[in-house]
Amino acid sequence: DSFDILGDGVKELLVGRDDGMIEIYNFESADDPGLRHDYALSESIASIQGGCVGKDGYDEILAATYSGWLTGLTTEPVHREGGSGEELKLSQEMQNKISSLRNELEQLQIKVLHEREKYQQSSQSSTAVSSVPAFSVNDKFTLNKDDASYSLILEVQTAIDNVLVQSDVPLDLLDVDKNSAVVSFSSCDSE
Numbered sequence: 001d002s003f004d005i006l007g008d009g010v011k012e013l014l015v016g017r018d019d020g021m022i023e024i025y026n027f028e029s030a031d032d033p034g035l036r037h038d039y040a041l042s043e044s045i046a047s048i049q050g051g052c053v054g055k056d057g058y059d060e061i062l063a064a065t066y067s068g069w070l071t072g073l074t075t076e077p078v079h080r081e082g083g084s085g086e087e088l089k090l091s092q093e094m095q096n097k098i099s100s101l102r103n104e105l106e107q108l109q110i111k112v113l114h115e116r117e118k119y120q121q122s123s124q125s126s127t128a129v130s131s132v133p134a135f136s137v138n139d140k141f142t143l144n145k146d147d148a149s150y151s152l153i154l155e156v157q158t159a160i161d162n163v164l165v166q167s168d169v170p171l172d173l174l175d176v177d178k179n180s181a182v183v184s185f186s187s188c189d190s191e
Contacts, residue, residue: 003050005059005075006036016045016063018140018153022073024061043067043155044138066138067157133158149174 002011005024013025013033020041025033044066053060058076065071090098138155154163163181165171166188173183 001049003059003061005050005061007059007075012036012050014048014050014061016048018044020044020065022048022061022063039073041065041071043069044153066155151176 001014003014004011005014006012006026008026010027012027015021015023015025017023020043022039022041022045023035024037026036027033041063045063046066047064049062050059051062052058053062053072054074055076058074060075061073063071063073135157138153140151140153142151142153143149144151152165154160165173173185175183
């Protein structure tokens with residue numbers, strides 16, 4: 001997207017990448033855009049948009065991720081400083097908002113508890129049928145020309161417990177910064 005998130009009268013380029021990076025480029029010189037800010041998310045970004053959403057006068061960047069999460073980055077200051085010895089006092093509007101969010105959170109926790117109990121009861125009945133839920137897999141297998149390696153990227157809308165890679169040729173697995181996997185090797189019976 002292009003949006004004036006810095007408030008300097010010139011639109012910046014907002015980029016959401018497959019690796020989860022959000023980048024803001026501006027055009028200080030006419031030649032090349034310069035990276036001003038970046039932010040890393042844990043999953044790929046499906047779309048990105050700049051605008052004013054939450055509070056008047058403070059622009060935001062909204063990013064939708066592969067699994068459906070909506071993340072916002074705002075220009076609104078998150079820290080307020082008080083004078084020496086002063087207690088930070090919240091406005092009535094902010095106190096009402098916090099109270100409303102706490103109530104909503106409690107209701108959601110109760111709802112999740114009831115649904116878990118319902119699932120436990122239905123899964124233990126004699127007529128229960130077990131099935132694997134259908135989900136889509138976002139996969140990429142790309143060549144990195146710099147070091148002649150391939151990157152395998154797998155994203156699923158649920159936790160990934162195991163990934164089995166089987167090959168007829170010997171493989172060297174390289175660790176990368178974004179990898180949270182524990183790698184284990186086992187030899188295969190050639191037959």
